[in-house]
Amino acid sequence: MSEPTPALRHFTELKLSDALLSSLQEAGFQQMTPVQALSLPVILRGEDVVVQAETGSGKTAAFALGILSKLDLSHFAPQALVLCPTRELAEQVAEAIRGLAKSMANVKVLTLCGGVPARAQVASLEHGAHVVVGTPGRILDHLSQSRIDFSKLHTLVLDEADRMLEMGFQDDLNAIVTKTPATRQSLLFSATYPKSIAQLTQRITKNASNIKVASAQAEPKITQRFYDLGDTSAAQAVQQILLDQQPSNCMVFCNTKAEAQSIADKLQAKGFSALALHGDLEQKDRDQTMVQFSNGSARVLVATDVAARGLDIAELDLVISLHMAHDLDTHTHRIGRTGRAGAEGLAVTLIGVHDDYKMRLLEDSFADLIRLQPLPHPAADRKPLQSELVTLQLSGGKKDKLRPGDIVGALTRDNKLTMADIGKIKVQANWAFVAVKTAAAKHALSLINNDKIKGKRFRARAL
Incomplete structure (x- = not known):
């Protein structure tokens, strides 16, 4: 893979429609990231491309612009398919495409993922869609039931292809690809480039341009520490580190x-x-967990690598790895979640008796030998930090035409709560979530449950 110098810097230098340029300007996009400057000219020419780029590099906008540039809005048939490893990532991608399509007339983007009833998806498919974003399992399920037709498909995107292969979607991907036209444009994006990705590339692309893009973010300032577990239980070791560091937020892998x-x-x-x-969590529980950690109403998220994929936290104080990851790429991905955008971060790895071999493999990439440290022993009066926020879930969402501004209006209608009491708001298809200061939660619930929003009554509860 090559890493040429980007020749283009501004979106106005590309052959994009006025509508797309307007959407880019409204979204605050001006100068292209390296991944966009390198891949977009190739994508807009209709050629296949394989891009190795990290999360946060701007790759979603790159393939979204390519898809939207080719849509024929007069045909309500799937013209582009984006496959993602998780529902969470699929929803993020669909939201990004919708945002860039804002200035275009009536672009329908449909998300098809597991964890939600297929019945509602079938009804949506009957009404047609221009772009389909989904997970391989659910897409294949709809294909096998002849609910979806890809005969008009002109663009196939595999996003985070390495994770899809790690999750065992190889056969599903092969089956889906066989149902798409041979004339399609294939775009493959992957954070890593193992042998399995090279083989997949050969199967689904034709004369693809191979691009490797360095991270567009500032060089991370990550301190790595390795603690010897010894006879201490994993749970006790994590508690000691959390009490010692007192992070605002932390992910434990x-x-x-x-x-x-x-x-x-x-x-x-x-x-x-x-x-x-x-x-093993039900999808609704996963959604609630992701929202609570993202909006700061939970300080610690204990997760597996696959489940955490698609969760993008801009600022993360601490990452704890309970034992070495299965492979070095995963270890790198874990620690890279802290210290983003030039901020300082701490990555701690707890080393048990079975981790020595993988630790030595990692050590080969270090300038110095890894030194195991004893676990910290925080002062006895240290207490766990509690979140200052609580998440409220509302029984309505986008299908009820509910918008963030409506929720803010409902919470501030009596002037007892201000914007300082309200945190992040996320509106999904059927539900909405809002973080509020813990001290204001009771009053916020009363405001929503005892009055109407946009003429409708919604129920709210604290998670």
């Missing part, structure tokens, strides 16, 4: 789903603001 749930349960029992995220 575990190699198994059972371990993630166990650690979260033990942290909660000791008074920590902690939640678990793994594949």
